[in-house]
Amino acid sequence: MKIAVDVISGDNPPEELISGVCHYISKYKDSVIIIGDEERIKKKLLLHPYERRYIDIVHTTEIITMNESPAEAYRKKKNASVILAAQLVASKEATGFFSPGNTGAALAAALFEIGKIKNVSRPxxxxxxxxxxxxxxxxxxxxxxxxxxxxxxxxxxxxxxxxxxxxxxxxxxxxxxxxxxxxxxxxxxxxxxxxxxxxxxxxxxxxxxxxxxxxxxxxxxxxxxxxxxxxxxxxxxxxxxxxxxxxxxxxxxxxxxxxxxxxxxxxxxxxxxxxxNEYGGAPLLGIDGNVIIGHGSANAKATFNALRTLRFMDQFNLNKEIESAFSKLPETSDS
The missing domain is CATH 3.40.718.10 (Isopropylmalate Dehydrogenase)
Incomplete structure (x- = not known):
């Protein structure tokens, strides 16, 4: 299992979220892909030589800010950290991603890059x-x-x-x-x-x-x-x-x-x-990959808890269970 983490979209400096990533790795020994400024990430990881073995880095400095239109930013900022995170899940290089910051941007990236679970109308x-x-x-x-x-x-x-x-x-x-x-x-x-x-x-x-x-x-x-x-x-x-x-x-x-x-x-x-921060963030259910959207103020604790929840979502095959439940739904009408 490998989880992608966008460390630059939130309000806190990336070093704060990287601390949460390292805490998670020290406990669960899972691999993580960190998306952000490679130079800053590597500098922070010098303090965590053990955890560094479990980490890959995808470099970008482009983000979608809180006051940008998610739809417009999604079209124009193809190297934005949250979009790269979603692409890693879509390509099966990661089982899920965590991103704090612009909720609409995370939703758009997940929906258009990864897609929905079969039979789900809306995530x-x-x-x-x-x-x-x-x-x-x-x-x-x-x-x-x-x-x-x-x-x-x-x-x-x-x-x-x-x-x-x-x-x-x-x-x-x-x-x-x-x-x-x-x-x-x-x-x-x-x-x-x-x-x-x-x-x-x-x-x-x-x-x-x-x-x-x-x-x-x-x-x-x-x-x-x-x-x-x-x-x-x-x-x-x-x-x-x-x-x-x-x-x-x-x-x-x-x-x-x-x-x-x-x-x-x-x-x-x-x-x-x-x-x-005790809850990490909010799961985005209905996407064909595990996604947690964090609060803009997410810190190291929130990052750790979000990754732990993503781990459980993957461990218990949540999306397969949702797909199975939807296959048994009776036909409904909104008329």
């Missing part, structure tokens, strides 16, 4: 969110702003396979994000999705609301990419706001500061659970 981003018990998969978290009802059925099925094979959940609970839990709630669109979901062999629990993302009552929350991305960004914003407010309150008096010292380990554990 979808599966964001992993912490809840009070473990984690919740939110799908789609931004790949498809316009959806047909049967797309959401496919998203749910891909996430169901991911949870069973990679996260080892025996019978994940699947819900549709709606404005109420009652069966009759929702828009015309979500009501159509609801009817289709009842015929799919999975643990469908019906409609769920926004707070269910975090209370541990559901394992997979399915929605369109527009709504899902808003939910994801809202969750990130609330998390940052709560920590800022808490920090401000602690600073108000000597007594609160002393109390905070006694809770230092608790705060550290909470911060770790809410840290996006």
């Amino acid at each position: 979808a981003i599966a964001a992993v969110l912490p809840n009070i018990k473990s984690s919740t998969i939110l799908i789609d978290a931004g790949a498809n702003t316009e959806c047909k009802p049967h797309f959401l059925v496919e998203f749910a099925l891909m996430a169901d396979v991911f949870c069973k094979k990679v996260l080892k959940l025996e019978n994940p609970r699947v819900g549709i994000l709606s404005n109420g839990e009652e069966d009759e709630k929702g828009s015309d669109f979500t009501k159509k999705v609801f009817e289709l979901m009842k015929d799919i062999p999975m643990h469908f629990i019906g409609n769920v609301e926004g707070y269910d993302l975090f209370n541990g009552s559901v394992d997979i929350v399915v929605t369109d990419g527009f709504t899902g991305n808003i939910a994801l960004k809202t969750a990130e914003g609330v998390s940052k706001t709560v920590f800022t407010l808490l920090k401000n309150e602690i600073q108000k008096s000597i007594f609160s500061k002393i109390g905070a010292l006694f809770l230092k380990d608790n705060f550290k554990n909470l911060k770790k659970k809410l840290d996006a």
Whole structure:
């Protein structure tokens, strides 16, 4: 197994992500292809002579920035790091790739260079969110702003396979994000999705609301990419706001500061659970190769965790399992 890593598309310097690559290699002894500025990569690897044996380098300094149009940049920047990463997967030189930064660029590169799994209509981003018990998969978290009802059925099925094979959940609970839990709630669109979901062999629990993302009552929350991305960004914003407010309150008096010292380990554990770097990134499901899209701020820890998840995706033949599940789907109609 060999994984491709784009180390120059994110906000952090490539040396930070290379540290994560080396940590991964030291633990799993897998081969990695690093895409980026060869001179900087080699200089960093002088500090890691053992891990260097497992690393190949593909040189480029071209990136697709966060404020570029993914479609236009994909056409014009053929040597962009994320495109080269996808090409390595398409040519079977790598089993998967990780790239932080421009989500649309990673999606375009994966879709047009690698292609979809057979019978999959649209790939979808599966964001992993912490809840009070473990984690919740939110799908789609931004790949498809316009959806047909049967797309959401496919998203749910891909996430169901991911949870069973990679996260080892025996019978994940699947819900549709709606404005109420009652069966009759929702828009015309979500009501159509609801009817289709009842015929799919999975643990469908019906409609769920926004707070269910975090209370541990559901394992997979399915929605369109527009709504899902808003939910994801809202969750990130609330998390940052709560920590800022808490920090401000602690600073108000000597007594609160002393109390905070006694809770230092608790705060550290909470911060770790809410840290996006603990999850590495979001798997892009439905692509005929393993792909994880990282946050622009991805660090060494995020890189290590992303590579570990890519390893599990390959180890458990995730895409073959998804293809098999789709071959058993009943014919659906959006009419």
